[in-house]
Amino acid sequence: xxxxxxxxxxxxxxxxxxELNIASPECLDAILQLLEGDQELHxxxxxxxxxxxxxxxxxxxxxxxxxxxxxxxxxxxxxxxxELMLIVKSYLPEISDKEARAxxxxxxxxxxxxxxxxxxxxxxxxxxxxxxx
Numbered sequence: 383x384x385x386x387x388x389x390x391x392x393x394x395x396x397x398x399x400x401e402l403n404i405a406s407p408e409c410l411d412a413i414l415q416l417l418e419g420d421q422e423l424h425x426x427x428x429x430x431x432x433x434x435x436x437x438x439x440x441x442x443x444x445x446x447x448x449x450x451x452x453x454x455x456x457x458x459x460x461x462x463x464x465e466l467m468l469i470v471k472s473y474l475p476e477i478s479d480k481e482a483r484a485x486x487x488x489x490x491x492x493x494x495x496x497x498x499x500x501x502x503x504x505x506x507x508x509x510x511x512x513x514x515x
Contacts, residue, residue, distance in 0.1 A: 395424045395426050395427060395428065396427075396428050396430065397427070397428070397429050397430070398429075398430045398431070398432065399413070399429065399430070399431045399432070400431075400432045400433075401432065401433055401434070402431040402432065402433045402444065402448075403433040403434070403436060403441050403442050403443065403444050404433075404440065404441060404442070410444075410445075410448055413429070413431075413448070413451075414447065414448065414451065416429075417429065417451050431452055463486065466486050466489070467482055467483075467486060470482045470485050470486060
């Protein structure tokens with residue numbers, strides 16, 4: 383059943399599965415069956431999968447069987463000012479350059495103050511906890 387449902391979702395030439403390493407075992411099995419099976423797919427079908435490192439909170443490593451079906455690329459965290467500015471402006475296109483620089487300055491101050499890589503996830507979790515009290 384999973385394979386049929388997955389095939390119906392992945393009918394285009396390019397498909398993206400985000401956060402692959404938090405997918406259920408059934409979903410991972412269906413992806414493997416899809417990639418190894420004889421299902422009808424677009425002749426130029428490509429499956430892209432993204433994941434954060436298994437060291438992130440709540441993430442798990444993938445089995446060799448799954449990893450062997452993909453070509454892996456590691457993308458490091460952007461640190462250059464112009465790259466960060468592009469990210470801020472793409473998420474907040476309505477803000478001025480001055481406001482975007484203020485956002486970047488805040489981001490860099492917080493990153494420098496907190497060496498923990500998971501600070502922003504922690505801050506979000508803490509804000510949701512504090513809202514429940």
